[in-house]
Amino acid sequence: MLQTFANLPLKINEAISNLLSRQETTEWISRAEKLHSSYMTREKDGEGNYINDFQDVLAYLGLRIPSTYAQIFGVLSQVQEIIPSWEPKSLLDIGSGPGTGIWATKEIWPSIETATCIDKEKYFLSVGEELTNKALEKVKTTWKQEDITQLKVNSAQFDLVIIANVLNELSDSQQKILLGQAYNHSSGIIVIIEPGTSYGVNIIRKTAQTLIDKGNLLAPYINNSFVDDSQEWIHFPQRFIRPDFLRRIRQQMRTSSLMASDWEETKYAYVAVGKIPPEEEVWGRVIGPIKKQKGFLEVSTLTKDEIEVVRVLKRHKKEYSFAKNLQWGQIIRDSSNVIA
Structure with a gap:
C-alpha cells in the first residue's frame, strides 16, 4: 500500500538530529546551501562529485537524506505491491551513502537480517555505522569502502540489491559493468533508482532495456513488458514531512x-x-496525477502495451469513484476498474 508521506523513521531522525546538534550549526548549514547549488547543477548535466570531507557528509545528512529515504521507500513500496508475500533476508546497498537503503528496506520488510553497504566515501560509512548502530536493531551490517565499479563481495548472493542515485555519477561503460556485477550478486530483486529528472529518467530507460533479457521487469513496467517512454517521463512523486534540521536549512535558503x-x-x-x-x-x-475535467477524469496509465490516457466518465459512477481515489504510482489490477 502506497503511503502519502514517507518520513524518516523516528530513531533515525533522532540520531541525525543529535549528530548535527554536536556540530557547529552555521558550518553545516552553509555547506548544505553550497551542496544544494551543486546538486542542482549535477541533476541538469549528470556530472560532479561534491562529498569531500566530514562537513560535506553532515550537510548531506541535513539536506538530502530525508528525500533520498523517501525515494527509496516509495520504490520499495511499489515493489512490495507486486510481490506481497516476499520476505527478503539479505541486502546489498551499492553506493550506500550513510545506509539510507537499509533504513527504508527494514521499514518495508522487517524480515531483513543482514546488510552489506558499499561506498567509496569513508566519511559516509563511518557516519552510517554510527547512525545505524544507534537506531536500527537486529540488522547485522557490514560496511565496505571500495570502488563500486569493481565489487569485491566474492560470490555472495543477496535477496535484494539497491543502487540508488549512483548511475548518474558513472560513464555508460561503468554503468554496464556495475549493472552486470550487481545482477550476478542478486538472488532475488535488483532495484535501480535515479532522480525524476529528464537525465535520471533516461538512465532508467536504458537500464531497463539492458536488463530486460536477464530477468523479469517487475516494476514499474507491467507484466515484464518494456514500454518506451521517450515521449513521456515515467517517474513518481513521494512526499515527506521535513525534519526540524531540514526546515532550518530550507528557511535559511529562503x-x-x-x-x-x-x-x-x-x-x-x-x-x-x-x-x-x-x-x-x-x-x-x-x-x-489524476486530472479532473468537465464530466470525466483522465488517468495516465502504463500498461504492458503502451502509455494510455484513460477517460473515466462521471456517469459511470463505480469506475469514477475508483479512479478519483487512485494515487500516482498505484497499480490497477483490472481494466474494468476504470473502463466501463
Missing part, C-alpha cells in the same frame, strides 16, 4: 521571511528487475 513548508515532495524514476516472478499479473500502473 529569500523571503515566509516560513518554509513543513513538507516536501521528491520525484524519482526506477526499475526493479527480478529473478523471481511477480505474484500476480496486473493491467496497469498510474504514471501521473
